[in-house]
Amino acid sequence: xxxxxxxxxxxxxxxxxxxxxxxxxxxxxxxxxxxxxxxxxxxxxxxxxxxxxxxxxxxxxxxxxxxxxxxxxxxxxxxxxxxxxxxxxxxxxxxxxxxxxxxxxxxxxxxxxxxxxxxxxxxxxxxxxxxxxxxxxxxxxxxxxxxxxxxxxxxxxxxxxxxxxxxxxxxxxxxxxxxxxxxxxxxxxxxxxxxxxxxxxxxxxxxxxxxxxxxxxxxxxxxxxxxxxxx
Amino acid sequence: xxxxxxxxxxxxxxxxxxxxxxxxxxxxxxxxxxxxxxxxxxxxxxxxxxxxxxxxxxxxxxxxxxxxxxxxxxxxxxxxxxxxxxxxxxxxxxxxxxxxxxxxxxxxxxxxxxxxxxxxxxxxxxxxxxxxxxxxxxxxxxxxxxxxxxxxxxxxxxxxxxxxxxxxxxxxxxxxxxxxxxxxxxxxxxxxxxxxxxxxxxxxxxxxxxxxxxxxxxxxxxxxxxxxxxx
Numbered sequence: 184x185x186x187x188x189x190x191x192x193x194x195x196x197x198x199x200x201x202x203x204x205x206x207x208x209x210x211x212x213x214x215x216x217x218x219x220x221x222x223x224x225x226x227x228x229x230x231x232x233x234x235x236x237x238x239x240x241x242x243x244x245x246x247x248x249x250x251x252x253x254x255x256x257x258x259x260x261x262x263x264x265x266x267x268x269x270x271x272x273x274x275x276x277x278x279x280x281x282x283x284x285x286x287x288x289x290x291x292x293x294x295x296x297x298x299x300x301x302x303x304x305x306x307x308x309x310x311x312x313x314x315x316x317x318x319x320x321x322x323x324x325x326x327x328x329x330x331x332x333x334x335x336x337x338x339x340x341x342x343x344x345x346x347x348x349x350x351x352x353x354x355x356x357x358x359x360x361x362x363x364x365x366x367x368x369x370x371x372x373x374x375x376x377x378x379x380x381x382x383x384x385x386x387x388x389x390x391x392x393x394x395x396x397x398x399x400x401x402x403x404x405x406x407x408x409x410x411x412x413x414x
Numbered sequence: 415x416x417x418x419x420x421x422x423x424x425x426x427x428x429x430x431x432x433x434x435x436x437x438x439x440x441x442x443x444x445x446x447x448x449x450x451x452x453x454x455x456x457x458x459x460x461x462x463x464x465x466x467x468x469x470x471x472x473x474x475x476x477x478x479x480x481x482x483x484x485x486x487x488x489x490x491x492x493x494x495x496x497x498x499x500x501x502x503x504x505x506x507x508x509x510x511x512x513x514x515x516x517x518x519x520x521x522x523x524x525x526x527x528x529x530x531x532x533x534x535x536x537x538x539x540x541x542x543x544x545x546x547x548x549x550x551x552x553x554x555x556x557x558x559x560x561x562x563x564x565x566x567x568x569x570x571x572x573x574x575x576x577x578x579x580x581x582x583x584x585x586x587x588x589x590x591x592x593x594x595x596x597x598x599x600x601x602x603x604x605x606x607x608x609x610x611x612x613x614x615x616x617x618x619x620x621x622x623x624x625x626x627x628x629x630x631x632x633x634x635x636x637x638x639x640x641x642x643x644x645x
Contacts, residue, residue, distance in 0.1 A: 287570065298521070321568065322568075324568065327569055333564070334521070337555065339518065340552065
């Protein structure tokens with residue numbers, strides 16, 4: 184294990200992407216502080232997975248923040264009145280933004296990460312967004328991340344003092360299979376990760392939602408079995 | 415009362431500035447949706463005032479969001495181990511960012527407002543930040559607000575669909591006394607507002623914190639008594 188004094192805040196959902204992102208952050212010599220959110224998501228079992236992943240990665244601290252995103256509604260992931268769409272890859276059927284989009288989610292999450300970074304004196308934030316094998320969410324695009332970074336440097340003490348805050352997106356240009364390859368080299372146990380939008384109560388992936396399909400295709404392209412399947 | 419169909423989300427703290435901002439939003443013909451935050455602040459009595467102000471203004475809805483900002487610490491406003499500084503106007507004693515600065519607070523608040531705006535189909539967000547008689551917080555400056563707006567338009571469905579989200583800051587270039595004048599013309603009852611960082615349990619202003627001093631000077635310059643004094 185490499186250790187340097189530089190702390191970094193890492194957004195950790197319990198999914199495949201953020202687990203890989205955490206491993207990359209650590210491999211680059213940062214001391215990771217993981218942050219996860221309980222935001223009224225249906226798939227809150229992912230938080231248990233996030234805790235396991237954080238523990239295995241030996242993070243300096245894992246903060247789970249309760250937020251009220253469900254109270255403002257608007258997504259199949261938080262609104263029990265909307266069904267999670269199955270059998271369709273939004274990124275392949277056009278430019279439509281899918282029903283599983285959560286309003287301003289990454290903006291809210293990154294804002295908390297920014298606040299924590301400022302308290303820790305950290306200048307580095309890691310987020311596992313991906314602009315290729317993603318689900319058509321506007322807040323996963325490189326231009327969004329750049330704009331957030333610009334704003335963050337105007338919002339904070341660090342920015343005013345001329346210390347630059349950096350939002351790291353190591354996965355942004357990788358395909359799902361490249362992400363899996365990168366993570367396997369770093370020893371990520373994908374058996375712990377959960378990517379499904381609509382898992383069973385004990386954490387079985389549905390196998391049919393957008394997120395499951397993208398994940399399955401990633402493992403298929405590598406000729407590998409998903410270690411989380413059948414769990 | 416003017417009413418149009420255009421909804422706007424208004425950040426409402428219960429203080430003098432945000433009460434004025436709400437009145438201006440309404441006067442401009444928007445249907446206001448007020449949003450307030452319970453974030454571990456010592457001065458949570460301001461939320462009771464926010465509710466009264468929202469009710470009097472006849473907002474379409476008043477959402478109070480519970481957030482965990484206290485959990486990441488770092489400010490005299492949320493951390494009971496830090497004392498609220500008295501008898502010093504940060505904006506006058508130099509460029510130091512004061513202890514009462516809450517990390518990423520406006521960024522977190524605006525992010526929630528953005529999420530709600532998106533759910534409501536609103537393109538307008540009002541925030542009562544002020545760049546003159548303020549307390550030296552970086553996230554009250556015009557360049558910060560512009561950067562947030564740019565980011566917001568990249569983060570959201572509306573932005574992707576070419577509908578422009580606007581962050582309105584009607585108070586940003588006004589002095590405290592000009593804010594009070596504007597509000598009085600619109601019938602704001604400043605007796606309901608509470609600006610103190612460290613009020614008593616029943617809502618008496620301390621009279622000595624940064625926020626109290628700025629407020630008092632505003633009324634003094636107009637030769638008016640603060641209707642909230644002695645309450």
